Amino acid sequence: MNGPLAPYAGRLADGIAALGLTLPQAIVDKLLAYGELLLKWNRVYNLTAIRNPQEVVTHHLLDSLAVLPLVGNLRTLADIGSGGGLPGIPLSIVRDGLVVNSVETVNKKATFQQQAKIELQLGHFTVINKRVEQVQPDSLSGGAAEGVISRAFSSLADFARLSGHLVAEGGALYAMKGVHPADELAALPAGWIVAEVHPLTVPGLDAERHLLVLRRQPG
Numbered sequence: 001m002n003g004p005l006a007p008y009a010g011r012l013a014d015g016i017a018a019l020g021l022t023l024p025q026a027i028v029d030k031l032l033a034y035g036e037l038l039l040k041w042n043r044v045y046n047l048t049a050i051r052n053p054q055e056v057v058t059h060h061l062l063d064s065l066a067v068l069p070l071v072g073n074l075r076t077l078a079d080i081g082s083g084g085g086l087p088g089i090p091l092s093i094v095r096d097g098l099v100v101n102s103v104e105t106v107n108k109k110a111t112f113q114q115q116a117k118i119e120l121q122l123g124h125f126t127v128i129n130k131r132v133e134q135v136q137p138d139s140l141s142g143g144a145a146e147g148v149i150s151r152a153f154s155s156l157a158d159f160a161r162l163s164g165h166l167v168a169e170g171g172a173l174y175a176m177k178g179v180h181p182a183d184e185l186a187a188l189p190a191g192w193i194v195a196e197v198h199p200l201t202v203p204g205l206d207a208e209r210h211l212l213v214l215r216r217q218p219g
């Protein structure tokens with residue numbers, strides 16, 4: 001490959017190793033190809049504020065992969081407010097069998113994701129161009145999802161309110177956050193609890209990251 005991400009291929013490989021992941025070279029190449037597509041389409045479609053190739057590797061690719069140890073064993077995932085396909089597309093690339101439904105309301109962003117699905121041959125990745133509150137669980141590929149994830153989508157309370165209906169029984173909401181959002185916890189809607197808080201380290205990213213797991217209150 002000789003596109004704008006080529007100089008950062010080593011950084012991606014080092015980051016993947018630092019996350020404790022071992023990925024075939026073909027998968028690493030696919031991650032780079034996705035990053036290049038994002039940069040290319042961003043010039044016209046304004047998909048993400050990040051335009052620096054190095055930051056595509058750290059802030060988008062590695063940041064998305066950092067949650068893999070916590071969601072990588074799920075069978076079905078819905079990514080809400082996925083923008084240019086984050087974290088859903090990187091997760092779909094590295095976990096071929098994972099069924100990912102990617103929900104994004106803005107047409108041009110969903111169109112980009114559909115194009116990425118075709119170019120990267122993501123067989124289990126489905127784009128849903130709708131507002132999440134209008135999506136019914138049975139319209140998701142695989143039905144209600146074991147994991148419903150979002151990054152930079154909304155407050156925890158709105159995430160639970162708007163997306164909670166898409167979580168399968170026994171499943172969870174996964175909120176990717178920067179600093180631990182202590183002030184958002186008190187505003188959670190009734191019926192949801194924060195079951196787990198995982199601090200995450202993203203290689204090459206000098207910023208706090210947390211994954212919060214929300215489950216339905218028992219009883």
Ligand SMILES: C[S@@+](CC[C@H](N)C(=O)[O-])C[C@H]1O[C@@H](n2cnc3c(N)ncnc32)[C@H](O)[C@@H]1O
Nearest residue numbers: 081082083086103104105106131132151152153
């Ligand atoms: C800040 S962006 C984050 C995009 C991506 N998750 C990321 O981390 O780069 C939030 C996205 O949520 C989408 N969005 C906002 N409200 C939505 C809703 N009700 N249903 C689906 N998507 C929504 C926006 O169009 C936008 O693309």
